[in-house]
Amino acid sequence: MSRKNARSARSWWVLSICVPALAVAVVMASQALQQPRDVDNSYATQAPTAEYPIAIRQPAGPPTVDTGQIDGAGRPIVANCTTCHTTKPPNPRIINGGELQDFHQGLVTNHGNRSCLSCHNPDDYNQLRLADDRPVPFQDVMTLCAQCHGPQYKDYQHGAHGGMTGYWDLTRGPRARNNCIDCHDPHAPQYPRLMPVHRPNDRFLRPPSSENAHE
Amino acid sequence: MSDQQTTPLPVLNNISRRTAIKAAGATLGALAFAKAVSPLVEWASADTSMDEMLQRHYKELGPGQMDKVIARLEEDAKEDYGADVTITDAKPTPGVKFAYALNLSVCIGCRRCAKACHEENNHDRASGNSYIRVLEMSKGSMDMEKGTADYDHPIPQDDKFYMPVQCQQCDAPPCVSVCPVEATWKEDDGIVVVDYNWCIGCRYCEAACPYHARRFNWTKPEIPAEEVNPDQGYLSNRIRPQGVMEKCTFCLHRTREGRLPACLEACPTGARVFGNILDPDSEIRWVLQNKRVFVLKEELGTKPQFFYFFDK
Numbered sequence: 295m296s297r298k299n300a301r302s303a304r305s306w307w308v309l310s311i312c313v314p315a316l317a318v319a320v321v322m323a324s325q326a327l328q329q330p331r332d333v334d335n336s337y338a339t340q341a342p343t344a345e346y347p348i349a350i351r352q353p354a355g356p357p358t359v360d361t362g363q364i365d366g367a368g369r370p371i372v373a374n375c376t377t378c379h380t381t382k383p384p385n386p387r388i389i390n391g392g393e394l395q396d397f398h399q400g401l402v403t404n405h406g407n408r409s410c411l412s413c414h415n416p417d418d419y420n421q422l423r424l425a426d427d428r429p430v431p432f433q434d435v436m437t438l439c440a441q442c443h444g445p446q447y448k449d450y451q452h453g454a455h456g457g458m459t460g461y462w463d464l465t466r467g468p469r470a471r472n473n474c475i476d477c478h479d480p481h482a483p484q485y486p487r488l489m490p491v492h493r494p495n496d497r498f499l500r501p502p503s504s505e506n507a508h509e
Numbered sequence: 510m511s512d513q514q515t516t517p518l519p520v521l522n523n524i525s526r527r528t529a530i531k532a533a534g535a536t537l538g539a540l541a542f543a544k545a546v547s548p549l550v551e552w553a554s555a556d557t558s559m560d561e562m563l564q565r566h567y568k569e570l571g572p573g574q575m576d577k578v579i580a581r582l583e584e585d586a587k588e589d590y591g592a593d594v595t596i597t598d599a600k601p602t603p604g605v606k607f608a609y610a611l612n613l614s615v616c617i618g619c620r621r622c623a624k625a626c627h628e629e630n631n632h633d634r635a636s637g638n639s640y641i642r643v644l645e646m647s648k649g650s651m652d653m654e655k656g657t658a659d660y661d662h663p664i665p666q667d668d669k670f671y672m673p674v675q676c677q678q679c680d681a682p683p684c685v686s687v688c689p690v691e692a693t694w695k696e697d698d699g700i701v702v703v704d705y706n707w708c709i710g711c712r713y714c715e716a717a718c719p720y721h722a723r724r725f726n727w728t729k730p731e732i733p734a735e736e737v738n739p740d741q742g743y744l745s746n747r748i749r750p751q752g753v754m755e756k757c758t759f760c761l762h763r764t765r766e767g768r769l770p771a772c773l774e775a776c777p778t779g780a781r782v783f784g785n786i787l788d789p790d791s792e793i794r795w796v797l798q799n800k801r802v803f804v805l806k807e808e809l810g811t812k813p814q815f816f817y818f819f820d821k
Binding site: 391409445449450452454455456457458459460461462463465466467469470477485487488489490491492493494495 | 623
């Protein structure tokens, strides 16, 4: 009993030191948060006392299309979006990758009733566009996804959706997080069916054999 | 008689019949005793060093004694497995109590968590042991006893959901109260641990756990040297001896250093949420406050610190 009392007395001491320190830290951090922030990492949620960052993976930039040809050095020749799309006028009637005849054949689209131009920007194919016609760079694809998938985005912001690695305690180390399209194909976002790994081999799951039976 | 009393040594030439029979009996008795204890002696000398036999309980190890124990265990790992390992004895952090939550709407049953556990925690390769059992459950059923763990078909199935079950780190752990030798207990950060060197392998705790979360080392674990995870904890993933119980420790050798558990890092969908339940800004607290969480077999009063929830 006395040991327990001593422990609780000690923890009160620790509390009385920690609470004001924490309060100061929270106030300082909230002041820092009020400063205007870059749009790029607006979806990065950071605990107020965090010392290490949460790094969210981002696409490198606009995607490229493999032309199937190889240049003199043996590297595959890829085409940028604007290589074709500056000369080809957009066709808003096409709402499915299967209807395309010149390029992007075999593109499977299964994303509700979205058409290509729901997300792709016909004014600048090197960018995406939001529902209100504002352009958004490919790197910030999560902003685009979050327009419709609010509950998932909210869960993501609170660490309850999407894979991560690193530290739960950000005062001791950083954390890395996936973005939406790391796991979901934006053209067919449902997570694919796959075979499970590591089938259990419990002795309870094995059929009874003469080896295990009592003599 | 008085003549005999004055007779000097040697006495052998006038040994009495009674003394001879006594001596013969004593010799036979000593031989029988030696034969009877010989298995014990052989066992103790073959597998168990004297230091190991005399090692005290984890909580009674004095300063410096733990260092010696760890040095001995690291030597044993080198000798038995050919692996250079580092065993730590990380202590709970004041103000930290671990809790876990799992989103059943997101889990697809891929069992990558179970695989990561198998590798992280130095489980016996042949038995494929893991602290996590992923149960395939029929939608509409919440009875974990009716789930199947050895499903082998593409997942997720439309009429199923998937529920990984591991140690629930109960606040009222039945496994702890049944242990006859106090080889298992609950630490200040909520983790139920086992002192593998104190456990007598009676398996009472395995029988007492309503979540089937405890495992028994039927054989000496076999792991190729290159597959041994060298980052080990005394109370967690160091290679266990044969004949003792083991269990999930929320990877305390990682989580007590602030890192995420191996099963969470392996999860491709982010179904798992881990953190400090005492920190009001933590992810786990947000889940508890904003999702309709439930615990398994709540009616048993075990007070699990592992929470499940559905999105809708």
